[in-house]
Amino acid sequence: MKPTIIAAGLTVMAGAAFAQDAPVLTVYTYDSFVADWGPGPAIEEAFEAVCDCDLQFVGAGDGAAVLSRLRLEGDRSEADIVLGLDTNLTAAALEAGLIAEHGITPEGLTMPVTWDDPNFLPFDWGYFAFVHRTDLEDVPGSFIELAASDLRIVIQDPRSSTPGLGLLMWVQSAYGNEAEAIWEGLADNILTVTPGWSEAYALFVEGEADMVLSYTTSPAYHLIAEEDDSFAAAAFEEGHYMQVEVAGILNTADDTALAGQFMEFMLSPDFQQVIPTTNWMYPAALPADALPDGFQTLTVPLTSLLFPDTDVPANRETALETWQRALSR
Amino acid sequence: MAARAQPLSWVQATGGVFILLVALLILGPLIAVVLRAEGFGGLGASDWAAIRFTLLQAALSALLSCLAAVPVARALARRRFTGRGAYVALMGAPFILPVLVAVLGLLAVFGRAGWVNAVLTDLGAGTVDIYGLGGVVLAHVFLNLPLATRLLLQAWLSIPSERMRLAHALNFGPRAMRRHFEIPVLRAALPGAALVIFLICTTSFAVALTLGGGPSATTVELAIYQAFRFEFDLGRAALLGMVQVGICIGAGLLAWLFAAQASFGAGLDRPAMSWPGDGQAARFTDGLALGLAGLFLLLPLLAVTLEGIGAVVSLPGSTWAAALRSILVALGSTALAVTLAVPIALLIAGRAARAGLEAVGLLSIAVSPLVIGTGLFLIVFPVANPVALSLPITGLVNALVALPFLLRALIPAATEAEATHGRLADALGMHGMARFRHAILPRLRRPLGFGAGLAAAFSMGDLGVIALFSAPGQETLPLEMYRLFGSYRTDDAQGAAVLLMALSLGLFWLFDRGGRVNAST
Numbered sequence: 116m117k118p119t120i121i122a123a124g125l126t127v128m129a130g131a132a133f134a135q136d137a138p139v140l141t142v143y144t145y146d147s148f149v150a151d152w153g154p155g156p157a158i159e160e161a162f163e164a165v166c167d168c169d170l171q172f173v174g175a176g177d178g179a180a181v182l183s184r185l186r187l188e189g190d191r192s193e194a195d196i197v198l199g200l201d202t203n204l205t206a207a208a209l210e211a212g213l214i215a216e217h218g219i220t221p222e223g224l225t226m227p228v229t230w231d232d233p234n235f236l237p238f239d240w241g242y243f244a245f246v247h248r249t250d251l252e253d254v255p256g257s258f259i260e261l262a263a264s265d266l267r268i269v270i271q272d273p274r275s276s277t278p279g280l281g282l283l284m285w286v287q288s289a290y291g292n293e294a295e296a297i298w299e300g301l302a303d304n305i306l307t308v309t310p311g312w313s314e315a316y317a318l319f320v321e322g323e324a325d326m327v328l329s330y331t332t333s334p335a336y337h338l339i340a341e342e343d344d345s346f347a348a349a350a351f352e353e354g355h356y357m358q359v360e361v362a363g364i365l366n367t368a369d370d371t372a373l374a375g376q377f378m379e380f381m382l383s384p385d386f387q388q389v390i391p392t393t394n395w396m397y398p399a400a401l402p403a404d405a406l407p408d409g410f411q412t413l414t415v416p417l418t419s420l421l422f423p424d425t426d427v428p429a430n431r432e433t434a435l436e437t438w439q440r441a442l443s444r
Numbered sequence: 445m446a447a448r449a450q451p452l453s454w455v456q457a458t459g460g461v462f463i464l465l466v467a468l469l470i471l472g473p474l475i476a477v478v479l480r481a482e483g484f485g486g487l488g489a490s491d492w493a494a495i496r497f498t499l500l501q502a503a504l505s506a507l508l509s510c511l512a513a514v515p516v517a518r519a520l521a522r523r524r525f526t527g528r529g530a531y532v533a534l535m536g537a538p539f540i541l542p543v544l545v546a547v548l549g550l551l552a553v554f555g556r557a558g559w560v561n562a563v564l565t566d567l568g569a570g571t572v573d574i575y576g577l578g579g580v581v582l583a584h585v586f587l588n589l590p591l592a593t594r595l596l597l598q599a600w601l602s603i604p605s606e607r608m609r610l611a612h613a614l615n616f617g618p619r620a621m622r623r624h625f626e627i628p629v630l631r632a633a634l635p636g637a638a639l640v641i642f643l644i645c646t647t648s649f650a651v652a653l654t655l656g657g658g659p660s661a662t663t664v665e666l667a668i669y670q671a672f673r674f675e676f677d678l679g680r681a682a683l684l685g686m687v688q689v690g691i692c693i694g695a696g697l698l699a700w701l702f703a704a705q706a707s708f709g710a711g712l713d714r715p716a717m718s719w720p721g722d723g724q725a726a727r728f729t730d731g732l733a734l735g736l737a738g739l740f741l742l743l744p745l746l747a748v749t750l751e752g753i754g755a756v757v758s759l760p761g762s763t764w765a766a767a768l769r770s771i772l773v774a775l776g777s778t779a780l781a782v783t784l785a786v787p788i789a790l791l792i793a794g795r796a797a798r799a800g801l802e803a804v805g806l807l808s809i810a811v812s813p814l815v816i817g818t819g820l821f822l823i824v825f826p827v828a829n830p831v832a833l834s835l836p837i838t839g840l841v842n843a844l845v846a847l848p849f850l851l852r853a854l855i856p857a858a859t860e861a862e863a864t865h866g867r868l869a870d871a872l873g874m875h876g877m878a879r880f881r882h883a884i885l886p887r888l889r890r891p892l893g894f895g896a897g898l899a900a901a902f903s904m905g906d907l908g909v910i911a912l913f914s915a916p917g918q919e920t921l922p923l924e925m926y927r928l929f930g931s932y933r934t935d936d937a938q939g940a941a942v943l944l945m946a947l948s949l950g951l952f953w954l955f956d957r958g959g960r961v962n963a964s965t
Contacts, residue, residue, distance in 0.1 A: 146923075147931045151762045173831065179673045186676050187821055193829070207676070267556070272653055274670035306556075307575045308658045310650050310666075313929035314544055318654075320934050321548060322557035336932045395932065439490060442659045 138370050139169045140377060142362075143181050143192075145199040147394075149174035154393040161385045168373055177311070178204055178277050178360075186211050190367060195374045198238065198362035198381075203280050203431065205235055205361060205424045214363040215371070217378050223400045224382075227419040228357065235361035238381050239396040242355035242416050243281045244348035245326040246319070246333045257352045258286065261326075262300030269306050269315045269324040273435060276311045277358070282328050283434040284427070285356030288420045294434065298441035305442070331355065331414045336395045339409045347414065354418025360396065459791030462784050467804045469844055470811055473819020474685055480822055481679035487687075494662040495687060501577060501652060501663070502645035505584030506638045512585060513592035513637070514630065516737045519730035520593070521600035531734070532597075533953045535741045536590045540901035540948040541748075542922045543650040544929065545941040549744030550574065550583055550655075552751070559743070579655035584648065588641045590741065591849070591898075595640070598853055598891055599633035602860055618726065632856070639699035640852050643809040646691055664688055668812050678818075685815035692810030696803045748941055755939025763940050766924040767947060770904055773839045773920060774951060777903040778896050780843040785850035785895065790884070792851070793858035806851075808844040816841060834918045842906050846899030853891035853898075861887035897955035901948040921947070 149155040149172040159170045175184045178199050208214055214234045226240050255261040271279030286294045306324045309315040319327035334346040364374045387398040391407050422430055553559050554574045561571045649665035664684055671680040824830045861884045921944050928937035
């Protein structure tokens with residue numbers, strides 16, 4: 116908060132009338148985005164340098180919690196922008212009538228899928244993957260090999276976490292009607308199911324499980340931040356489901372021009388280059404050669420899987436029922 | 445009845461107002477969620493499975509926690525040894541740990557890569573598996589054994605030392621002691637302790653899920669979470685919230701049926717005496733109980749400490765700021781909880797309809813924190829920015845959550861004080877404040893210190909509503925710790941966990957010690 120207070124103080128000295136005119140742009144996002152070590156602080160500084168405004172990030176749990184918060188607040192929300200929903204949540208946000216059209220034609224996107232959504236723009240993305248230590252022998256190359264192995268995995272509950280839901284969609288998109296058989300095969304490999312990503316990853320780091328559901332970019336954290344190259348993500352031949360994280364302008368936004376300016380800024384290098392080593396995901400609009408050292412060593416899936424967001428609700432329901440049926444036995 | 449003086453009537457009137465206030469604060473949010481919802485969703489098959497699993501794991505956890513607590517509380521009541529105070533304070537720690545930290549501690553000991561399995565493998569004796577219903581119950585016993593022990597210990601220590609003197613004079617053996625003292629004490633204290641623990645376990649979801657192993661370990665609280673977060677079905681969330689209230693009321697009625705009032709008559713607050721019928725065998729069983737409970741509770745704490753102690757000094761500044769914020773919230777929350785609890789306890793202690801009144805106090809453990817938080821959000825939002833109120837609201841909800849524990853500790857003592865010293869105070873014509881200060885408060889001091897300590901520590905470790913209301917620069921220490929875990933920064937998170945544990949324990953110890961001034965425990 117200190118930089119904001121100092122900035123506010125300076126603005127006051129520059130002229131009281133001007134200080135009151137500086138518009139506030141409120142962005143709701145997930146918790147780890149606003150943390151000191153997350154992307155939030157650097158992005159706030161960079162955007163405020165060009166916008167003549169006061170950018171305020173409000174962290175509200177994870178992506179699903181942010182959406183719940185917006186739905187609770189309804190028309191009276193102070194939020195101008197929501198940042199950090201993924202494509203599994205966007206249909207619900209649209210249906211609730213929260214999101215306005217952004218009117219921007221994104222340029223320079225570097226994602227393995229095309230993007231033409233009038234309501235949301237992507238800011239980063241990643242592939243779900245099972246992360247393991249490099250000393251693991253016989254790393255499985257598919258869900259079928261994983262199910263046939265004795266490996267123990269930790270996954271997250273799809274009812275309380277976004278990666279958990281991502282895994283359901285992964286299996287559903289790769290196997291469709293055969294998803295139930297895959298889950299039955301995986302049942303004896305699942306050590307446990309945790310409420311969120313943090314619990315699962317902590318269990319894995321403590322040595323409880325051989326593999327954990329995370330992202331292909333997770334090893335980059337260990338490599339770059341901890342200088343530890345003993346983590347890797349298993350490449351599955353079915354392909355890997357993507358998580359695309361997006362932002363949208365809310366219908367309740369006070370200043371749509373300023374909100375639009377932020378959305379454009381979001382796809383600029385000043386924003387994008389902060390993402391890899393703070394959010395530990397791939398930036399949505401940054402060429403591969405601009406990625407930091409270490410990202411070149413990551414597993415790159417041959418096939419990218421992603422349900423169109425309109426297909427998500429129906430698939431989610433089927434996948435959840437299949438999952439509960441197969442694992443409750 | 446009308447002839448009997450009502451010397452504490454103003455305190456009791458305050459208690460009546462407070463109890464209404466508490467009921468309003470708990471049921472109001474539930475009603476707010478119901479009103480906002482568009483009709484109730486029905487309960488599906490998976491909801492019924494969740495209800496069954498919730499009841500089963502909570503009942504087993506309450507039963508085992510209480511059974512295990514009996515020999516430990518008894519040993520603590522009978523023995524005086526160096527470090528007893530430290531032992532009692534330290535073993536209280538699990539109860540106030542955030543779930544993730546407690547689970548990591550347990551896994552370091554009982555997990556696949558844990559100490560127990562390392563020893564077993566060396567001995568060639570196979571391995572133990574902590575996941576499944578067994579793991580859930582193990583974790584709940586770990587978290588709640590300290591509470592059960594302290595509640596039973598309070599009851600044990602309520603036996604006046606004059607009674608012990610008499611028992612000595614009559615040359616009571618262990619059997620007579622059991623019949624005249626221990627069984628009545630347990631009959632009075634066990635149902636209440638079991639009820640509180642049962643209710644705590646009904647709202648569990650992170651423990652049940654993490655150690656339960658999968659979808660079959662779904663609790664009602666997780667179903668609420670799902671309804672709220674992924675379906676935004678407030679009607680179903682509210683309905684499930686009411687199911688929890690129903691479970692609470694049912695359990696409360698059961699406990700009330702089985703509870704009995706133990707009365708050992710008046711004492712003069714003389715120092716405690718040694719336990720009659722104390723032999724070699726008693727010494728051995730007490731030592732064994734204390735040793736085993738100590739190992740069970742302290743090894744996971746030791747594991748957490750060893751993992752994180754090195755990282756404490758290098759914690760980022762924001763973590764220390766969050767720690768300071770948490771301490772302030774905890775102190776405010778404790779003050780509020782104590783202010784509410786004392787008049788309510790005195791009111792309940794003096795009334796015949798106590799079961800109904802007490803149920804209101806207990807409701808706050810049974811109502812889903814998520815439903816309370818959401819309801820408060822809905823209530824506050826039209827009048828003020830809930831985000832600006834995030835810390836006061838966190839303090840308020842924490843006080844409500846701590847209230848049942850305070851009441852559970854205070855009511856027996858208040859009843860006892862009224863029964864034993866009320867008449868003397870009447871005879872001396874003591875009314876109002878004088879009566880409260882001289883006749884009642886000294887007998888409440890010990891449970892009050894314990895309850896306040898619990899309230900403070902509990903608030904310190906609570907994640908609860910802050911996550912729903914969180915605003916920039918308002919993070920509490922548990923929230924900060926979760927964020928660190930959520931950003932791969934496991935080392936810092938473990939450091940924050942050690943800091944959190946130390947602060948929770950420190951607060952508990954301070955209050956509890958304050959309550960034990962002039963008491964020889």
